Amino acid sequence: MSRLLGFISVVIVMAIGMYLYSKEMQSSSAAAGANSPKAAINITGVRSDLIGIATSERRYFASEGKYASLDELIASKYITIARQRPPYTYEIETSSSGFRVIATRSGENTSGTPAQLSVDENMEFQSSE
Numbered sequence: 001m002s003r004l005l006g007f008i009s010v011v012i013v014m015a016i017g018m019y020l021y022s023k024e025m026q027s028s029s030a031a032a033g034a035n036s037p038k039a040a041i042n043i044t045g046v047r048s049d050l051i052g053i054a055t056s057e058r059r060y061f062a063s064e065g066k067y068a069s070l071d072e073l074i075a076s077k078y079i080t081i082a083r084q085r086p087p088y089t090y091e092i093e094t095s096s097s098g099f100r101v102i103a104t105r106s107g108e109n110t111s112g113t114p115a116q117l118s119v120d121e122n123m124e125f126q127s128s129e
Contacts, residue, residue, distance in 0.1 A: 036112075100121075
């Protein structure tokens with residue numbers, strides 16, 4: 001009888017653990033701006049790419065004294081990031097006082113991801129639906 005109660009206890013604890021895990025996954029997906037775990041992973045990758053591009057842009061400015069386009073960063077081997085992470089494509093807007101790296105989504109929004117995600121020279125993120 002005690003073995004049966006032990007087994008039932010293990011099953012109940014496992015069920016509670018799985019419930020808490022599923023709730024945590026839902027909240028982490030929502031925090032990333034996505035409705036599904038796959039979309040949350042994609043957005044995390046896009047954010048990582050944007051940080052990498054912005055960091056390279058800052059290094060380029062430190063060595064060259066001006067901001068560069070995405071083509072210039074790739075040609076001068078400051079970055080090895082591709083120009084896109086489907087469904088997002090990357091571009092850089094530069095001015096004499098700063099830059100903005102923009103990821104723009106193409107296609108329909110089926111997973112709740114933002115239409116545009118950008119980071120500026122202060123490493124501040126903005127998103128738009």
